[in-house]
Amino acid sequence: MRFLAITLIAHSDDRSPTERFREVVANAVLAEELGFDGFGVGERHERPFISSSPPVVLSHIAAKTTRIRLFTAVTTLSLLDPVRAYEDYATLDHLSEGRLELIIGKGNGAAQAKLFHVTADDQWDRNRESYELFRRLWREDKVTWEGRFRPSLTDAETWPRPLQRPIRVWHGSATSKESVDLAARYGDPLFSANVxxxxxxxxxxxxxxRERWAHYGHDPRDALVGAGTAGYYAAKTSQQAIETYRPIFDARTAFLRKFDVPVVFPTLEDAIERSSILVGSPQQVIDKVLRYHKRFGHEVMHLHADADGLAPAKHRESLELFQSEIAPVLRAEIPSRPLGGAS
Known part of the structure; x- marks a missing residue:
């Protein structure tokens, strides 16, 4: 199994955006130091997130790291001009020396959809059309194209040409079959939100x-799935983990209620029982991931990169425990293909 650390760069405390961005970069450096395979930055265009420009953030992280792969989580192609998105990410591909992987999706949130004049009726069509053009721009030196949502192209050249030709593109999936079908149609991997x-x-x-993958004629053995988690904190005993994490969970629940986000798991015990949150001893975390793997067959998993209110020493200690006692067991139990490579 491969492991990513991902942040949406939520920002709701008294720190300045500068301090929050500095923390994100420090967490990416820490993730590389501890042996994570990838670091992801989400894209949101509404409060309380400040992740409106993943290519800029990831470019800075690329300059501070040397090995870890850099993910978008997700690139909201339903909102973006695919030509401009191509230019940004082809540039980042070079700056990172080919460490970039994209997770794309339509994005969430009514406010950001309104900001970009995207509607519930056209968001999936926009996502599909933008991806189909983006895919061609990455592969072809000259593109002639016509669609519904941006001006047509005739023998258009886009620069710079990318370093990875082609690049692996994952499709983020949360609630709808449209992104799932798009991934299967093009033989691309799927990343389930699972949060x-x-x-x-x-x-x-x-x-x-997997059904649509076979329908489109792909070899079932080539299907590739990743999945998220709703939170992580491990300690030597479950009692220690729950005691430390409870105020973090309660603060997160209050945060969701503040922004009128439905709370599906009202207590930490309920979340541990029914959600993908990983809180407990190392063995409890291992057992839960293996249980999810039996249902998903996933090879890649993400953890939250942010401390979420944990003291820096506690945050690091828990991630170190993950890499020393949890990750080696899961890597051995769940074979996985390398990150990188074309879709």
Whole structure:
């Protein structure tokens, strides 16, 4: 199994945005130091997030790291001009010396959709059309194209040409079959959000992905799935983990309520039982990941990169415990293909 650390760069405390960005970069450097395979930055265009420009943040992280792969989580192609997105990410591909991987999706949030004049009726069409053009721009030196949502192109050249030709593109999946079908159609990997709800809705979408994968004529052995987690904190005993993490969980629940986000798991005990949150002893975390793997068949998993209110020493200690006692067991139990490579 491969492991990513991902942040959406939520910002709701008294620190300045400068301090929050500095923390994100420091967490990416820490993730590389501890042996994570990838670091991801989300894209949101509304409060309380300040992750509106992942290529800029990831470019800075690229300059501070040398090995770790850099992910977008997700690139919201339903909102973006695919030509401009191509230019940004082809540039980042060079600056990172080919360490970039993209996770794309339509994005979430009514405010950001309004900001970009995207509607519920056209968001999936925009996402599909933008991806199809983006895919061609990455592969072809000259593109002639016509669609609904941006001006047409005739023998268009885009610069710079990318370093990775082509690049692996994952499709982020949360609630809808549209992104799942798009991934399967093009033979691309799927990354299940697996954060907000119990396991079944996500598992059903993964099943649908595998069904559509076969429908489009791809070898079932080539299907590739990643999955997120709703939170992580491990300690030597479950009692220590729960005691330390409870105020973090309660603060996060209050944060969700503040922004009128539905709370699916009202207590930490409920979240440990029914959600993908990983809180407990190393063995409890291992057992839970293996249980999810039986349902998803995933090879890649993400943890939250942020401390979420933990003291820096506690945050580092928990990540070190993950890499020393949890990750080696999961890597051995769940074979996985290398990150990188073309879709």
């Amino acid at each position: 907000t709800n119990p396991i079944e809705p996500y598992a059903e979408l993964v099943d649908h992905y």
